[in-house]
Amino acid sequence: MESVIFNMLMVAKVIDKDSMLIDSTVLPDNIIYPTDIGLIFKAFKKMEQFARQYYIPIWWDSQELRQLLREYNLNRKKTEIADLFFDALLIFSAGLRKFETIVESLEGSDKDKKKARQLLDLLMLFQDQNAQKLAGERHIPNRIVSFHEPDSRPIKKGKKYPNCEFGSTLQLSFNRQGFMITMENFIGKPNDKTLWPGTTQLFEKRMKGSPDNAIGDQGYRSRANQKIPKGCPHIFLGRSQDVAEEEQAYCQKARSATEGFIAVSKNLRGFGCSLYQGTDGNRIWSLLCQTAYNLKKFLQLYNDEKISEESLMRLGLLG
Template structure:
C-alpha cells in the first residue's frame, strides 16, 4: 500500500528546524535535493504498490534519498540510520517534515528499498533526473530553430562514448578446496537440522577428519599439484557420503526449508562441476560457481594488470556529449561488449531523434558489423580505418588523437563511480539488490 497524497515534497522553508538552528540553503544536500524531481518520481514509485490495503510504505524520497546517501558516503545499513538520525541536512534530504531524534526506519528496511528500486526503475529515475537538469534544446546539437531547415534537423549531431567495466563483488578469492569445504560444512548443517527437527539418529560424517584434511592443504605454504588433487578428491568423497545420508532422510517423512532446498541445489551443482574438472583434469567449466552463498556471480576475464580476472557484474556504460551516463547492458555472465554498440546507438537515436556524429569506443568495438552499421548511418566510429593507411594519414592521426583525448571522460566516470560511489566493491548479497546497487552508483 502506498499513500501518494500523504507525502507531498517539502522545501527548505517548510522544514521544521529545531530552536536555535538555522540551516544553510547552500549546503550540498539542500542543493542536491533541488536537482531531483521528487514529485515526478513519486508518481512512478506509487505504481509499484497496486494494493490498497496493508501498512503504508515509506515515501519514495525516504527510500531513494537514503540509498543515495549510502552510496555517496559509503555507510553500512546500521551506520546510515545513525547518521541520518544525527544530521538535520540528511533528514531534510530524505523528506522528513522536521528534525527528529528518533530513527526514521530500521536498518533492515534498506534491503526492501533496494528490492523495490530495481535496475529498470532506477534507469527510468536516472532519465527523469537527466531531463530535469537538462535545459530544453529545440534542435539537435543546440542550434537555433529558426535557422535550421528540415534537412538539417535530421543530420547527425553529438557524441556518444561507450566503454565496459566490471563491478567486483565482495567475496573471498575462489579456490576449489575452499568451495568444497564450504559445501561439505553446509551439508553437515542441513543434516544436523533435520536430525534435530525430526529426531533422527545422526550418522557418522567424519567431521574432524574432513576438517583436518582441508587444513592440511589450506595451511600448506607450498602446494603442489599432487597435494591439491589429493585434497580435492577427499572433499568430494566426504560430500558424496553426506549427500547419500541426506537422500535417505528425504525418503522419509521430512522436508527441507526453502532456504535449505536452494542451498542444496547449489551444492549439487558445485559437486558436479568440481567432479567434472577432477575427472577430466581441467580447470574451467561453463557457468562455474565461485561462491556458494552468491551462486549468480561468474568470473569475468578482463586482462587487466592488477586483476586479470574479476568476480562480479560486467556492464557497458554510455556517455553523451553533455556528460550524462547510462547503463546500456549489465550481466553477471561474460559477454563481448562489441555486441552492445548498435543497441546503444539506437537508444541514443530514440532519446534525441538523431544519430550521433561520432562514437568513441575501444578497438574491440570496431568489428565489421559495427563499422558497417556506422557507415550506413553516417556515424564516425573512432579509431584507424581497416586496410592500408590513407594518403592523408596525418589528418587521420590528429582526429584519432582528439578522439582518444575525448574518450578519457568515460574512464574518469568509471574511476569516480568506483572510488567515490561504491562501484569498486559491491557488498550486496542478492542478485536483485546487487543490480540495484550498481545502478545507484551510476
C-alpha cells in the same frame, strides 16, 4: 529514484546527447578469493546450515573434516593441496549423495522444498565442476566461485592486475560531459560485439535521439556494429580510419576519457564492489551508484559554472 533524477536533468537540458561513449568493466562481488578445496569446505557449511534448520543430525565425520581443514590452513604447498583436495572431495561426494536423499524426502512447505532443491542443484553443479577439473578441464562454463553469490563468475578483462575478478559484467555508456546514461548488468562475460547494438538502443531511447558520435574500443568492432546506430555520422570503434581526419582527435580523446569515467565510477562512486547479494541485488546496487555518480557529476559542473542559465532556471537554482 535514478530515473526521476535523470529525467529531471534531461528536462532541464543539463545532459547533452552529442556523443555516446560505451565500455564494459567488472562489478566485483563481495566474496573471498575462491579456491577449489576452500569451496568444498563452504559446501559443507551450507549443508550444515540446512541440517541445523531442520534438526537433522550431521551425516559426515565432522572431526575428519576439521582435520583436513586444519592441514589445508597449515600446509598450502601445491603437492599437499592436491592430496587434501582429493580426500575432501571423497567425503563431499558421499555427503552429497546422502543430502540428495534427505532433500527428496523432506517434509515442509513448498517454499522450503524449493529452497532445498535450489541448494541441491547448486551443489550438484559444483560436483560436476569438480569432476571436470579432475578430468583436466581448464575452462569450465558457469563455474561456481561462491555459494553466497552463485551468479558470480571469474572474469578476465586483459588487465595486468588484477588479471581476474569475480563478479558480473557491467556495461556502461556515457556522454562526452561524463554523465552515465545507461547501465546494464550481465552474468559472466558476454562478447562485447553482441552488447553494442542493445546498449545503443537503450542510449537512443533514453536520450530520445541518436548521437553525433558513437565511440567504443576494438572489443566492439565488427562490420555490423560499424553501422550502428543507424544514421550516426561518426562511429569510432578503436581505429583512426573509422572516422574522417577532422574527427579523429575528438574521438581519440573521448575514448581516453571513457577510461577515466570508468576509473572514477569504480574507485570513487561504489562500482568497485557490490555490497548487495544476487543478480537483483547487483542491479539495485548499480542503480544507486549510477544515481550518486550523476549527482556528483552535476555538482562538479555546477561548481565549475559549466551549466547554462536556462538549465539552472529550469531546476530552480537561479532566481
